[in-house]
Amino acid sequence: MGGLKDSLRDAIRQLAFRTSLDRLRKQGVKQVNVLGLDRIIALIDAAVHTSLKSRLVDADREVVADATKAEFLRLLRSNEDLQREKSEIEKVRERTQEELDALRRELAQQQSALRVRLERDEPGAAARWQGEDAAIARKVAAVVQDLAAAGEAPVVAAALEARVVELVMDVVAGERRAGESVRKQLADRDVAMMQQRIEKLSQALALTEHKLQQVSAQRSLDAGISSIYREVQGLAASDTRVEAKKGIMAAILAENLRLQKRGTA
Amino acid sequence: MSDSKNLDAKTHGVLYIGMDLGTSRTSVSASNGVRETVFSVVGYPKDVVSQKLLKKDVLYGKEALDKRLSLRMYKPLEKGVLKYTGEAKDPEAKANLKAAQDLIGEAIRLARPRADELVYCVIGAPAEASVRNREAIIEAAKAHVDAVMLCSEPFSVAYGMDMLEDVLVVDIGAGTTDLCRMHGTMPEEADQVMFDVAGDAVDAELARRIEQSCPGAQFTTQMVKEIKERWGFVGDAPEKCLVDLPVDGKPTQFDITDQIRAACSVLIDPICKGITKLIATFDPEFQARLKNRVLLAGGGSMVRGLDSAIEKAMRERLGGGKVVRIEEPIYGGANGALKIAHDMPAEYWEQLK
Numbered sequence: 001m002g003g004l005k006d007s008l009r010d011a012i013r014q015l016a017f018r019t020s021l022d023r024l025r026k027q028g029v030k031q032v033n034v035l036g037l038d039r040i041i042a043l044i045d046a047a048v049h050t051s052l053k054s055r056l057v058d059a060d061r062e063v064v065a066d067a068t069k070a071e072f073l074r075l076l077r078s079n080e081d082l083q084r085e086k087s088e089i090e091k092v093r094e095r096t097q098e099e100l101d102a103l104r105r106e107l108a109q110q111q112s113a114l115r116v117r118l119e120r121d122e123p124g125a126a127a128r129w130q131g132e133d134a135a136i137a138r139k140v141a142a143v144v145q146d147l148a149a150a151g152e153a154p155v156v157a158a159a160l161e162a163r164v165v166e167l168v169m170d171v172v173a174g175e176r177r178a179g180e181s182v183r184k185q186l187a188d189r190d191v192a193m194m195q196q197r198i199e200k201l202s203q204a205l206a207l208t209e210h211k212l213q214q215v216s217a218q219r220s221l222d223a224g225i226s227s228i229y230r231e232v233q234g235l236a237a238s239d240t241r242v243e244a245k246k247g248i249m250a251a252i253l254a255e256n257l258r259l260q261k262r263g264t265a
Numbered sequence: 266m267s268d269s270k271n272l273d274a275k276t277h278g279v280l281y282i283g284m285d286l287g288t289s290r291t292s293v294s295a296s297n298g299v300r301e302t303v304f305s306v307v308g309y310p311k312d313v314v315s316q317k318l319l320k321k322d323v324l325y326g327k328e329a330l331d332k333r334l335s336l337r338m339y340k341p342l343e344k345g346v347l348k349y350t351g352e353a354k355d356p357e358a359k360a361n362l363k364a365a366q367d368l369i370g371e372a373i374r375l376a377r378p379r380a381d382e383l384v385y386c387v388i389g390a391p392a393e394a395s396v397r398n399r400e401a402i403i404e405a406a407k408a409h410v411d412a413v414m415l416c417s418e419p420f421s422v423a424y425g426m427d428m429l430e431d432v433l434v435v436d437i438g439a440g441t442t443d444l445c446r447m448h449g450t451m452p453e454e455a456d457q458v459m460f461d462v463a464g465d466a467v468d469a470e471l472a473r474r475i476e477q478s479c480p481g482a483q484f485t486t487q488m489v490k491e492i493k494e495r496w497g498f499v500g501d502a503p504e505k506c507l508v509d510l511p512v513d514g515k516p517t518q519f520d521i522t523d524q525i526r527a528a529c530s531v532l533i534d535p536i537c538k539g540i541t542k543l544i545a546t547f548d549p550e551f552q553a554r555l556k557n558r559v560l561l562a563g564g565g566s567m568v569r570g571l572d573s574a575i576e577k578a579m580r581e582r583l584g585g586g587k588v589v590r591i592e593e594p595i596y597g598g599a600n601g602a603l604k605i606a607h608d609m610p611a612e613y614w615e616q617l618k
Contacts, residue, residue, distance in 0.1 A: 082380050224379035225297040227280045235608050241429060244449050245608060248429075251451040252605065253613045256414045259399055260617065 007073055008041045093212065100208045107201045114194045117187070129176065136172065140165045279614075280378045282386040282410070283425075283603025284369075285418065285596075286402065288342045289439030289464060289490075289564060291368060294599040295376035296607065302595055303372060304329075307364040308336030325371045330487065339364035344440035344461050346391060346398045347405070366405040373409045383411040385614050387602040389418035391441050391459060412617040416605055418598050419445035420452055422562045425601025426591065431554045433543055435536055435575075436598065437565025439464035442532070444539040446547060446555060455546065458539040462531060464565045467493055471521075471528035475510075479519045482510040492525070493568075499529045500570035529568045537578040544583060556586040562597040566590050 024032065048068060144161035235242050235249070281296040292302040308329035310316035315335035324332060341348055341364040348361040369388075378384050390402055399415050406413040416424075419434040429447050436443040444458040472489045475482060488510075496506040502522050509516040544556050556579065561572055572588040579586030591597045 085380075224377045224382070225299060226379055227278075227296040227382060228298055234610055241449075244429065248424075248451050249605075249609050249613060252414060252416055253609070253616065256403075256617060259396065259415065260403060 005041050008044060009037055012037060012040055096208060096212045100205065100212060103201060103205045103208055107198065107205060110194060110198050110201060114191065114198065117191060117194070132172070133169070136168055137165055140168060278382055280376065280382045280384050281603060281606040282373065282376050282378075282384060283421070283599045283601065283606055284372055284386055284388045285421075285598030285602065286342065286369070286372075286388050286390065287438050287564070287598075288340075288344065288441070290595065291372045292596050292599040293372050293376045294596055294603040295378075296603065297377065299376050300596055300599070301372070301375035303327075303368075303375060305340060305342050305368060306330060307339045307341065307368050307371075308333060309339075311335055311337055323367050323371075325368065341365035341368055342440065344391075346394045346440075347401045362401065362405065365401075366408055369406050370409045384409070385412045385606055385609075386410045387414045387416060387421070387606040387609075389421045389598040389602050390415045391418055391438075391443055412614050414605075414609070414617065416602065417443075417445060417452060417457065419443045419457070419562070420447070421601035421605060422560065422591065422597045423447045423601070425597060425604050426560070428558070428560065431551050432558045432560055433540060433555055434560045434562060435540070435566075437463055437532065437536075437561070437563040439564065442536060442539070442563075442565065444536070444543055446543045448547075448551075456543070458542060460535050460539065462535045463563075464490075464493075466531055467497070467528050467565070467568075470531050471524060474524035474528055475519075475521060478524055479510060479521065481512040482517070482519060483512065484510055492521070493528070496521075496525050497529050497567065498569035499526060499533065499574045502526065503569060529571070530574070532565065532568065532571065533574050533578055536575055537582055540575070540579065540586070541582050556583055559586060559588045561588055561590040562594055564594055566594045 140161055144157050144164070147160070148157040235245055239245060279296075283294045285292045287305060289305060290302050291305050292300070294300045303326035306326060306329050308324040309322070310319055316322065319332060319335060324336060329336060329338065337360075339361055341361045347365050348358065373384060373386070376384075386406060388402060388406060390399055394402075402415060403413055418438075419436040422436055423429060423432050423434045423445070430449045432447045434443075434445045434447065436445075440463055441459050441461050442463045445452050446456045448456070468486060468489050471493055472484070472486065475484060475489065492506075492508055496508075505520055506522040506525050507518055507520055509518055511517070540556070540559060544552050547555055559575070559579075561575070566572075572590050575588045576586055579588070593600065
């Protein structure tokens, strides 16, 4: 009996919901009637016994009461198992959904990074080089002007400036070509890696989506359909062949008992 | 125990299932209103690759047939009984037992029991299945239900129709044809006749005739079975049976009307012999009544014109007779088994739990 009371208490706690007095007040509730757990349990117990008392004789009552309690505990346990199973499946589904969302976000980030990377390469280089060229030319001109000021003929200085600029540009262009080649190799490697990562992410996304579909389709989520038979079981006394059918049922049982005893022997 | 107590005890909390475990199809009728049927074939992925591709460990029925190239296929029943008998030690026999267990489990799942309900099941087995085979069916079922009973398949058909007196049931399955005469009590051995001329025999005969008369036509047993189920008839042809069969890869039309008639007609003679035997050995006073109450059941009874053809043969052999086809040949056995489960007193079920 203690087990039943504990289980009833747990069941009532599980079914109850928690709220605050403030919230109740906001809903317009001014007074509440309190019914203790022990009182509810006692009421259920009394209801079961009263119902049994009105329908059964003493000898049967205890047997049926025990059977009812056992059945109640079994149903409660099975209900708890079901709830647990359901909540586990829902957790898996939520986890998979979160995983899916994270993968989608990651994929979008990677694709955007790749786009930025590809866009920023070409146009910047030309402008940068133009600026560098102008700065080098200015520096060479300043050197030549200093030389001219020191006493060289302006015509010679101009020819010298042109020659120096040509030499410097030649060297710089060579260096730029080598640097650009290295930079392109590095960029290509980055892009290839990003593309591989995006491909992998896409695969993971497809896999996770499939997993989500599988979890959603799991049969355990199907609670099944209850039997529609309630109180119309067994042979009806009004059946015209009730006696013959009773005999047939007994014969089927005897044959099956024989078979099953033989099987376990 | 009184009837009223039975009524009280058998209330909510138990799902009753009637099952017709057949060579070709397994059908279930349940007390929650669910009725389902599945081809009695089970497939397991051949290797890890196919398992990953199919994403399942076991496939059943049509799905298994559709994916059969990637599967190890099992048809666990043959001539109406489990291939495994409990004596065989070889791996193939054990695999068939496992397939039978899985098939019964799938049939129970198709009935959609609630997780918190007990499942009580009555399974229809061939009238003359051996004791060892019956034990094997019970063992296979026990893994999935809380209590199980077996009963004779033709008997469950008659019980389902509430025709327990002076009725002769002819249950034409795929593996066997079962005949059973009912006289108000449980039928005994002398009341039953079983032979293996049934749906599979018709398929074999049709395949032989197509092979002979349609040169170059390529086909499988499954294709022949589908042709029979679509066109099967005896007597006058209701229409021409034109079927497309591949010849060297090209679909070619053949008229197989005569072949189908001839193949389906193989059922008539043995059934009439069985009927004659059961009527001739019945109480002479009730023979006339019995021969006017012949019930045709099972998938094989869907062959068009079979009832009239049997009546015609009975007129020649027995001077007359009346044959009636039941309304739902596929579910007749399962419906009857469900009715037995329903009528069985609760305390009887308790003894088997």
